Amino acid sequence: MIDALTWIQKNIRAFGGNPQNVTIFGESGGGAKVLTLMDTPRAKGLFEKGIVESGATETMGETFMTSEVSRRVAELTLKNLGLDASTVEKLQTVPYADLVAAYDKALQQAGEEFKIVRPLSTEYGLMWEPVVDGSFLPEQPVRMTGSRDIPLLIGNNRTEWESFPEIMNAARSQYDNKNTWSDTEIDKKLTEKYGARKDAKKLETEMSQAWFNFARTGTPSAKGLPKWEPFTEESGAVMIFDQQPRLVHHHDDKLLELVTAARKK
Known part of the structure; x- marks a missing residue:
């Protein structure tokens, strides 16, 4: 990713861009990568702003690998x-599939040895993820002490994951006992039911315009949105995108208190 950003710096002018x-920006795992790059010294100066959509680098704890x-x-x-x-030099000749299988097994073994619970699971195990080595990645990105000068637009959906069981159960009842829908079928069904309404299109326009303006100017403004104040510890300003977007302050304080207490256990 750093090589890709370096390429962009060298070539973006050819596409009418400004280095x-x-x-x-990224969503889910892509958002986690944005947060990681923000705290990576070698990525400094390769980008100016970040946008994270439903992305996180930790799940109730600091989860990136230590050295x-x-x-x-x-x-x-x-x-x-x-x-x-x-x-070790023989690694160069190991078939890719064998290397991946050996590494996946090692992730499981190490997770069991260190008693590390796999994110979004109740079982021990590790995932493919960056390593906090003190150099390339100096610290867990959740701390973000090295990236506080980078403007960041970050947010989540109100009910992350809540609809997944309903959708999966509905799919299972309509199809043979196959474990998945194809992407095209999922997109078609969800768009027909949720994505074609006028209020959804209005919300899409407001959000995308705010995202574009943030990328262009650093200010996430859009027609129909109230003034979007920066989030600070004192203000706790958060934009709620709904049928009528609104700016609220400290709306998640009670939830954050519960999460903080749970992390201390």
Whole structure:
């Protein structure tokens, strides 16, 4: 990703862009990557602003790998391939599928050794993720002490994950016992039911215009939106996108108190 951003810096003018006004954005895992890049020293100066949609780098705790854990994963990967430190150069000849299988197994083994619960699960295990090595990634991005000078537009949906069981159960009742819908079928069904209404189109226009203006100017403004104040610890200003968008202050304080208390347990 850093190489891609470097390429953009070198070539963006050829597409009519400004290398001093690059905005990166992502949704879900893509949003987590934005947060990680914001706290990566080597990415400094390669972009100016970030947008994160329903993305996070932690789940009730700081979950990116430490150097200790990543070294153990590397040791277990070599062991699963029948290699050790003296034969590490043979990794260059290992088929990709075998390497991935060995690494996936090592993630599970290391998670069990270190008693690390896999995010969004109740079982031990690790995921493919960055490593907090103190250099390339100096700290857990959730702390974000190295990126407080970067303008960030960040938010989430009101009911993240809530509709998934209903959608999956509806799909299961209509199809043979296959474990998934194709992407095209999902998009078609959801658009027909939820995405074609006038109020949805209005919301789409307001949000996309705010996103574009934030990328262009640093101010997320749009026709129909009240003035969007920056979030600070004192103001707690948050824009609620609904049939009638509104700016509220400290609306999630009670929820954040519950989350903070849970993290301390």
